Amino acid sequence: MTMRPPAEIGMTLDQIDTPALVIDLDAFERNMKTLADAAAAAGVKVRPHAKTHKSPVITLKQMALGAVGACCQKVSEAETLVLGGVPDVLVSNEIVGATKLKRLMALTRLARVAVCVDDVVHIDMIDDAAAAADATIDLLVEVNMGGNRCGVEPGEPALRLVQRILRSRRLRFRGLQAYHGTAQHRRTPAERRAEISQAIERARTTRDLIVANGIPCPEVTGAGTGTFALEAASGVYTELQCGSYIFMDADYARNQGEDGQPERKFEHSLFVLATVMSRPTDDRALCDAGHKAASVDSGFPVIHGFDEAEYVRAADEHGLLSLKRPTNRLRIGEKIKLIPGHCDPTVNLHDWYVGLRGDRVEAIWPVAARGAMF
C-alpha cells in the first residue's frame, strides 16, 4: 500500500532513505521549458503524457508553461488528474468495461474529457454509457500509424468509424489519435524520420478524407519524446503528447542525434537513489535497488556520473554492480544515483517523488496515480 516518504523537506541528499525516486528540479524545469519553447515555435499545442509522471502536480506545472492539459492511458489516471485539478484530460487509449465507462462519464461533469476508439464496439459501448449517465463525451479515432498496436487502419476504415460517431446519440468527434510508439525508440534519425514520414502521411490522408466528406477534424494528436520535432513540423499534427522528456531515461538516451552522437535535447532529471549494501569482492558491489525499485524492461539502470562500474544484473531487491577497475568508491553505505532504463514503469513502483534543488530536498510530491491501472 502507500509507504511513508523516504525524506522530508529540508533534508540533504545523504539523509534520504533509499531506494528513493529523486528529481533534479533544475534539470526537470529546463526540460519542461525546452519542449514548451519548441512547440510554441512550431505553433503546435502540447498535451504531455501523464502516464510518465502520474502526478497532477506535474501536469499543472506543464500547463503553467502553456500545455493545454494532459493525456493518460487509464480512467483511474484520469480520475487522479481531474481530482487533482487538471481541467482537460484525454484518455489516449481504448476503454472497455461498464465500470470504467461509468467512472469516465462521471469525470465529464468535472472536466473536459475525451477518449479513443478504434472499433464500432467501443463507439456503441460508450454511447450507451453516455446515455445512461445523461452525459456527452468527445471521441478521437485512433489510427494505426504503423506501430501495429491499437488503431483502425487509415483512410476508409477510419472514416467509417467517424461516420458511426456522427450517428451516435451522445458522442462528439474531436479528431485523430495518431501516435507511433515504436518509432520513438529507433536509434538513428533516418529510421525515425522514415517511420514518422509514413505516420504523417497516414494521418494526413485520413484527415483529408474525413474533411472531404464534410466532417470537421479539428485535432490530430500524437508524437513522443523521440520524434516530436517531426510531427511538430508536419503541418498535420495539432498536439504533441510527449511524456518522457521531463525525465529522460537511459533508453531514450541511446537515441542518436543528427551527428551520430547521443541525442541531448533533454537532460536526465529522474534518478533512483540507491545505497551500496554489500561489497563482497573488489570487483562486485550490491545496491538496494532491484526489480522492485527500477523497471528493467528497457535495459538495466545506468549509474549516473560514475563510469568505473556498471549495473549488470537485477534481482528483486538487489542491483549487482560490476567494477571495471579498483576504486575507493562504492563502499558499504555510499549512495549512488541510477538513471532508470525506462522512466514510466519505474515511476509506477514508487509512492513519492523527492524533489532536489542541488543536494537539498525542496519538494515531496505523491506519485498520485501509482498503481492506477483500471
Next chain:
Amino acid sequence: MTMRPPAEIGMTLDQIDTPALVIDLDAFERNMKTLADAAAAAGVKVRPHAKTHKSPVITLKQMALGAVGACCQKVSEAETLVLGGVPDVLVSNEIVGATKLKRLMALTRLARVAVCVDDVVHIDMIDDAAAAADATIDLLVEVNMGGNRCGVEPGEPALRLVQRILRSRRLRFRGLQAYHGTAQHRRTPAERRAEISQAIERARTTRDLIVANGIPCPEVTGAGTGTFALEAASGVYTELQCGSYIFMDADYARNQGEDGQPERKFEHSLFVLATVMSRPTDDRALCDAGHKAASVDSGFPVIHGFDEAEYVRAADEHGLLSLKRPTNRLRIGEKIKLIPGHCDPTVNLHDWYVGLRGDRVEAIWPVAARGAMF
C-alpha cells in the same frame, strides 16, 4: 497511491475490473500443503519468503500449516509482517542505513527478528544501533553459495565474521544464510543438482568450521522453489525459504523435472486477469495488462488455457497478443487469465489480491507490503 479494489466479495469473475491480481484459492491451498508435507517428511522447518506475496495474511496461512515464520528482504516488509501479526521474521538480506536500523530495532520489541550480515561494517553498524536502542538482535552470516550476489566467502572468512559477532555487545549469532538464487532457475535437474551440491558443501564446511571453533551454529537457512528438495535432503539445511511455490510463475514452469518434462510439483495459482480492449486485425488483439500490470523481467506473461494466441509484446498499458489461427475468441471485452513471467515483481504492482473460489470472489486481501522497498 493505494487504489480501490477491483472487485468485491461475492462477485463473479466476469464482474471483476481489470487488470486484477487473482488467486485460484484451491490451487494456492494445494501448493501450500504440498511444501508443508514435503518439509515435514524431510524433517526441516519452513520459513516461506514473504517477498513473493507481501502479505501477513498469507504468512499466517503458511504458519497454520507449520511454517515457523517468514523471511523478507526489507525492513519495511518486516514492519508490515510484524504489525500484521507475524511473530517471527528473518530479514534475509543486508540492511544499511541509520533510519532502517532504528526501525529494525523497534521491531525487536514486538517479535523475534533477525537480519543478515556479510561484512564487519554491517556488524559494527547493527551493534551500534542495538546499543542506541537498548536492544538485542540475532544475526545470520550470509555466505556466498556460488550465486555471486551478496555473501562472504565460505570457510575462514565466514568464521571471522562469526567471531566478530561474538565480540559485539548486543548481537547473537543464529547461523548461516545460505541461499543460492541463480540455481533456482537452471532448467535441468542435473544443473540444479550440480549447483546445489556445491552450495551444500559450502554450507556444511562453513558450519563445521564454526562448530569446530566451539561456536554453536543452530540454523542453516536457504533454498527456493526450484531446488528445495535438494537442500531439504542435505542434512545440513535446517530451514527452507521457498517463496514462489504458493503461486508459481511462467518462468519457474520452464524448469524441467527428472523426466525432462516441465516440473509440475506446484500449480499456477496466481493470474493477472485482463480484458481484450482492441481487436484491430484477425491476427492481433490487445489486452489491458502491460508493464504496469505484469513484470516482464523473466519473460512475457503466458495466456492461461488458450494456446491459439501468444503474448508477444508489452507496452506500459498494453499487451499485444498474436493469434496463430482464426478464432471467435479474444473479442473486445473478453477476459483472459495471464500467468505472470515472474510472480514477485508482478505482485508488487498491485494493491489487492482477489481470491477466487471457482469463479466467485471469496476474499479481498491487501498486498500490504506493496512498495515496501525501504
